[in-house]
Amino acid sequence: MNDAALRLFRPDDPDFAADPYPDFAELRALGRVHRYEPTRQYLVPGHADVSALLRDRRLGRTYLHRFGHEEFGRTPPPGEHEPFHTLNDHGLLDLEAPDHTRIRRLVTKAFTPRTVQRLEPVVRRLAAELVGDLVDAGGGDLVAAVAEPLPVAVIAEMLGVPESDRPLLRPWSADICGMYELRPSEETARRAVRASLEFSAYLRELIAERRTAPGDDLVSALILAHEEEDRLSEQEMISTCVLLLNAGHEATVNTTANGWWTLFRHPDQLAALRADPALLPTALEELMRFDTPLQLFERWVLDDIEIDGTLVPRGSELALLFGSANRDGARFDRPDELDLSRSDNPHISFGAGIHYCLGAPLARLELAASFGELLRRAPGLRLVREPEWKPGFVIRGLEELAVEV
Template structure:
């Protein structure tokens, strides 16, 4: 499998889909020695395993590192380990249920509804700026600033502090790539320390003077006398920023690059022949920004006749699942009018993305503004892919109007 699946090769990262097709042909599960993981490429298996409680994002609610046969993270990674380990995405069992319930009280559908005018205003302002300049890098001008500004607005982070957020997030997200090196870990630890300190200060201010923002709502959220600890609040805010913009940025930029390479589909979208919300789901499926999601095996499972033992790690290949011909008709064809579209871009099961409604709102707002305001937008140069595979995206997307 090592030759087919090569997440460190720029060629593979630029187009992993032929390799996925081979993986699906060759079986339901494959051992990948360089990361010591089982690769799972089929939609049915990925979808089922996301919901299977014999797998978990962590094993520490049931086993010690030693019992599970794993080496604990090095002590010098501690600030990152704590920050990441207390976030919803990496918790299981009663802690996950409790925190998700409390966070859901603060981050409600009403919150997203209330944000709609803000999202639309921010999208319009960013696109106006791009149009006024006759083009620029779609990544830095629209795709990145929109979700970062929305989350900052939601958390109540003052505009002057917003430039700090994206670099912190990028440094922390480096740890989610395969086999990160020590320099990546050092940057993630430094960002974890700085970001946590910043949020603790913000939480302290909101305790004194609550506002109409998510941090104040997280402080106030309680359930039968249960409240979030300060660390849980900090980890939740960091998760909302990281998870809340990486995928949106990726879908915006990868999505436009996809549209530019399918002019007939772009024309159908511009003419209004295809609903924008349907098109966004297809762009999420066709070139998903989060290519892989990992799970620990807490109890032996069987996949396609292969026993995967407790203590193993499985890598669920979202990008492959979303191109599986067993689930999608003509999966390698971009079809913006595709209505039956059970892609796994937002996950599934208890870890299904809490921010999916907000991501959809941001995507329809920015795509909608660009379609309206920049009808002649086209690429100014061939973009390069970033080296990362797990969170896969372009270095930038220069456009001209």
């Protein structure tokens, strides 16, 4: 079991990161769970298991609501990393009930379907401007020109961040997200701590301004959100805003770039989409399934569980392999084929259970806007050269995607 995992799961290998799917298929064929010693995790590659475990309350994104570090058999994080953990540990992504339930309920009062609906004309205008600039230039790097600036601008607009401050957001987000890789370096940790401190200080000032002069933005709505006497603390508001940027933009950036790279490698499917733009809704779901932007999601084992006869004891950590699950032939017909008309598509790219992505409707809106504009304004969009992948495997994306119009 260990030998198979070591041979097939190589997150530090650029060749594996570029195309992990053949190895995932072999890993699924060899079993439902595999111990991976380098990170002391259990790898879970199958769709049925990943989907069920995301909903299993014997698992958690954190264990601190039930156990101390030593009690759980884990070493506390270094004290110098504390600013990152304070920011991360107060966000919805890494909380469990009852804190998760309370905060999600309050955030949902501010981040409503009407919030997303109200943003639609803004999203479409921003996408049209960015694609228009790319077309006027005759092409360029699709990542830098469209994929990255669109979700950052949308989140900034939603939060009420002034346009002059928006260039700060992307570097902060990238540095913080470096900590979500499997074995971040000390330099990665230093950058994440610095970004956590700077982003938190910026948001603290923004929140103070909105307390005295509320606006029509999410920060103002978070300040006002309450239930009886319960309100979000300042740290909870800061962590929520950072999570919305990080989760909302990393996945959208990589789905956009990875999606176009997939389309360029499947010219018949790209031609079908250009001929029938009504395919776009199912096409976007299929692109998220076919090349998943978030490859792995972790869960702590809070109570002993058993997977296919293997006891996974309390204190263990599961690595749920989203990319593998989304290519599982036990759930998807022709899993390694790109089919933009695929209607039976229960991919798990947005997660499942209580941690299902709060921003999924906004991500779908942004993707529909940018892909739709590119299909309309750049019908001859073509690849200039084969792209390279960024280092890292968990959040998996391209360095650039050079295109011509």
